Amino acid sequence: MPETMRVIYSAFRMAMLHWMADPQWVIPNIIAPFVFTTVALTLFKDSTGPFGLYAVLGGGMMGMWGNTIYSSGYAIEFEKWQGTLEEVIAAPSNLMHVITGRAISNALFGLTNMLAVLLIAGLIFRVPLGIADPLLFAVGLILTLLSVSALGLIFASAFVLSRSAQALTNGLETPLYIISGSMFPIALLPFWIHPAAYVLGPTWGIDAVRLATSADYASQSFWAGMNPSFAIFLDLMIMMLITLAYVFAATALFKIVEKRARTTGTMVEA
């Protein structure tokens, strides 16, 4: 395995071991999705059409977003709390690769969040869970998770560079749910918000996942009137380009983080 991949895998494994060792994961991954699903299905109980599945997906997306961004954003902070940040920084491997492994692990746990929502909706609330294109749904979901992870990398470095970034992110959590289209389609939002939505990679991923879920969504998609498979392809391509931009931005931010850490020596202080 190439060196970089080994570091990413090792950091991924270490994060998974920590998730498993800490029973607190039950709260964001089982209890929170259960609450989301219950609220969403209660709100849409009198609606006709595929609203049940739509609401379930929205709840799942929100849980996934929150879980991944929160965990990835605090990935460096986690090392500080553990008292291991100095040891990790002192190793020859790139800090960003270590945090990438952690972010992917968080994304995978975010996926369990979504799956928990689907299971709770299907088994407890008896919501029909027919997915129009399961393969594209799965691809869209995984790529969206990667995009959210890349955004998590930016948050991780921003949190270290500025304490106000943490407060800002906490305040932005709900607006991000709305802007990315997790709660309801972007088309329903005022036009002036759209540009903010377009620079968020997951916005496109959520559009792709919804298109793959139900043909009824096509009219509310960014690509209304287009062949759904091609529309999904376009969504995913745009999302990957934005994700790539996130990775470049995160690389630059991590360089600043490391330089500042070596100059001020304050980064490792808990």
Add this chain to the structure above:
Amino acid sequence: MSGSGPSRDSDSGKAIVAEHLCKVFNVNKGFLRRTKSQVVAVKDVSFEVDYGELFGVVGPNGAGKTTIIKMLTTMLLPTSGRAIVLGHDCQKDVTKVRERIGIVLGGERGLYTRVSAVDNLNYFADLYGVQKNIRDKRVKELLDFMGLSDRAHNRVETFSKGMKQRLHLARGLINDPDIIFLDEPTLGLDPEISIETRHMIKELVEKGKTILLTTHYMFEADELCKRVAVIRNGEIVALDTPSGLKKYVMDTSVVEVEGFGITDKEVAKFKEIPDVVSVSADLGENKQILKLQTSKGSEIIAEVQQILKNSRIYDIKIKEPTLEDAYLRLVEG
């Protein structure tokens, strides 16, 4: 763990070279009225460490010991000066330096406590790019060396302080480093584990490792180090062998008073006596020990008895000065 000596790729033939190292930190205070100030942590520090040498850095809290270690391990950039480790510039050749050094910072933190000892070591082996086949063998060897094989798969949170310290040492050796930086490795450990740790440090030197050790304990520096640098307020005030440092106080002797009821006021009176070079007092609840370093020798005893007339004196001894006495004289100026 390899027992072979390190490859010597330094032009100077030295494992570590510190050239006029300085570190200044900018400190910002206040929210509305923001004030900026500077703290000089290390001032013009220069020294060299030979291959296979155990070099000590001693000094009081805040003297700059850890800052020096951090500059030599690439974790901090010097404000000015140069740090060369194994022939590589710590400022520019960061990865090359990091690949070949090990760092053990004291204290209980620095380990993933929710996972096992093996998981901790495997993880750091991967971060250091140790190949998997070598990694598995080395992790086993290190756990054996540190006496942790029986607990290899237990969570670190169930370990005692001593076991955690041994695991710290194992982690610092995971890449089979040529140089090991040990920052107060016996701090807070009970005497038995401290002896064990010092024994392990000696074994590492016998295996050909170069070690830079910081410590608060002078007997530890005396027992382990070939040479010792004494740091005060970020500067080296003396650099010599332990016996060479003791020569700083050869003209003095130490009067050790064991008693009860000695007050801080009385201790202050001793500091005013012109021939008393340094005073240290351990004013415990049940037993108090007062040490006076003086050029007067036994002549001072009458004066001691006079000052302590209201206290109980159990014993007075005249002793040869130790490294600790030399240290006290140096750091107290």
